[in-house]
Amino acid sequence: MISLWTVLILICYPSRGLLTVAYTLEDEQNLQTALLSGYSKGLRPGRDRSFPMTLNMSFGLLSIKEFDLNTGKFSLTGVFQLNWIDERLSWNPANYNQTNSTVISQSLLWLPDLINVNPYEEITGLRLGLSMIVESTGLCNWYAIQTFETVCDTDVTNYPFDTQICSLRFYVWSYEPTDIDVVFVAPKVVLDLYSENGIWEIQDSATYTKINVYNYKEIIVDLFLKRRTSYYVVSLILPLIFIAFLMGFVFLLPADSGERVGFSTTVLLSIVVYLTIIQDILPESSEPNVSTLGFILVTFVVNGSFVVIAVIISLRIQSQSCQKAVPLCINRVALYLRRRRKTKDMVEPLDTKSELNYEDEEEKVTWHEVAKCFDMFCFILLQIFFFVTSTSYLIIVNT
Template sequence: MKIILVLLETQWIIRLMFAYTLTDEQNLHTSLLTGYNRDLRPGYDRNKPLGINASFYLFSINDFDLNTGKFTITGVFLLNWNDERLSWNPATYNQGNTTSIPQKKIWLPNFINVNPFKDIKGLGSDLITVDVDYSGLCSWYAVQAFEVICDPDVTKYPFDTQYCALKFFIWGYDKTAVNLYFESSRVILTLYSENGIWEITDSTTHKQLHFHGNEEFVVGFHLKRRTDYYIASLILPISSISLLLGFVFLLPAESGERVGFATTILLSTVVYLTIIQGKLPEASEPNMSILGYILVSYVLSGTILVVFVIISLRIQNSPCDKPIPGIFVRFVVCCRRKRKMVDVKDIDSKSTIFKEDEDSQVTWKDVGTYFDLVCFFISVIQFMVTVTVYFSLVCA
């Protein structure tokens, strides 16, 4: 036990004797930065490119405005490279192995975002430091909020998927001078906080040749919209309202509420169309939203139904002494035959005969009643076809 205590005490004394102090780090900075030219890239052999290892960590998706195409995220670039001018012998500075140097005092790769939403600016800020170890290995954690342009495709809104990318150049250096490569082919999401609207289905980090022949560094995100909110607050309400349009023909004509009911439903559809148009970009490329076309079809069909309601009321309120055109009479007789079939049992077989209605028994009210039934069935069929077409297109 005494031996162990003696060893621990000896180790503690040695650490105090060779502790890395503020004076040591100050002397280290003075030695490293004296005569250091931050305008020259590292590398004694100028015929070999400087290798830079890059990784991108995503923190959060802040915003994606479909109207302006502004995609905003917060993340950090981790860039590693060797600068031989910043190497030292740890024994000279009481075993000091690492230090931090403000980024404005040493050479940095001029990482420029080339698809910004506003101003073009470089990576990092004067508040950020670079970690340097005794071998000259520099580690730059460039934390930043990135605002870039992302052209949205709202064809399948709100079941849409988007691809947004951050694009960078190392300004002033070509691939013969600086060779950057990504450590991972995907964005690292270990620090990511989930977004309530968008889900990241995939990501990519890669290099590609720009049309000028320069290398472009891309950090891309494949996004999928979370649709639960939109189904509950948009799709189901507008579908229910549109389905109600057909039921106006089941209201008694004597109630006097038909036109008001149909107009209210039509105005509700127009309000939803206005809400959706406020969320979608005004551009028509690459395509307009399918949902926009569906809502326009709902508005047009609602307008036609209001006209049919007025026509139906005019028919049912026509004077009794006004002659009924023959086509209307045949229409009513045909509908009656389909509804009043009488089965007659025979000894050998069953046969179906129709009970004929006299043309003289057809009134304007009968014409209006069957006209309402036909309009109701057409409206329901049209609604079902529209919904089926919409979901088949967005799910394709």
């Protein structure tokens, strides 16, 4: 079976590459005239019709042209390499001055009708190919190069750390399974001439056939794609994480600075902008799953809304009149926190710690002290929420 590199050499060097040949133009012309005389390209090869004709096949990927997650359009350029035996095209090389092979236009010979059954737009056949290389044994080598546009069902659950499986699916049209037997000679896609894509990395591939529910053999080429994440980590994930991390620090701003509400709403709007960007990139479908990153962003938006509310509540506590008594339950909590703080701040010998005097425990706390305790509680709670949410997301997308 001739490799992809060989066919390129044959294209670049019409005189069969760098090999020295003895036959002349007249020899090859006489050969093709004899081969095509009475040849019917509408009849499949194979003298014994009780046995299927074997169609050997392999697929070489040249480039990934486009992959649109919104529409599911997957476009790639590749080469199908097919060969089969056509007894009508065999000859004795000695009769034609040792002519062992010839190149014949594909429009003059029989070709298998391979139809793409999962196209993005119109159903197309595999017809765009190079001229066919025919050997003296009757072996026909056909290289069909084409840009294929197919529908690829995307799963954006782990975006932008997602992997996708996209397939090319073909049928041999107009023939029963007993007429043609398709066999892949290579279990994977040939990547010798592949040009790397800047967004998608090919993790694995598979080429195989299977019998569908209608008892027809389906030709399948699977590509397992993994997104290159460096760009998304730098431009999306890290900025989002740092913006969400800043959310809790609004409670460390002095209340009399007048910047708390503006700070919290600015951070909230920044997260909303990222949510809008993600919604523009990802498809609108909910199957099989919605992006985990979308859920995280919505969680951050809801969290930011509660932060704005908590900031307003904190400012309201700060502005309470000194004559207004602090409720007893709040007063007890504030006294407990004050006692804990003083215990940590005081440095006394071990034998005198039992004699610590908490005469101020019965003192009444002020609304200003209540507001400070509320701010510290909100800050700690937000940092715990941030680390739990971020860690959970990273665990989910890496499992």
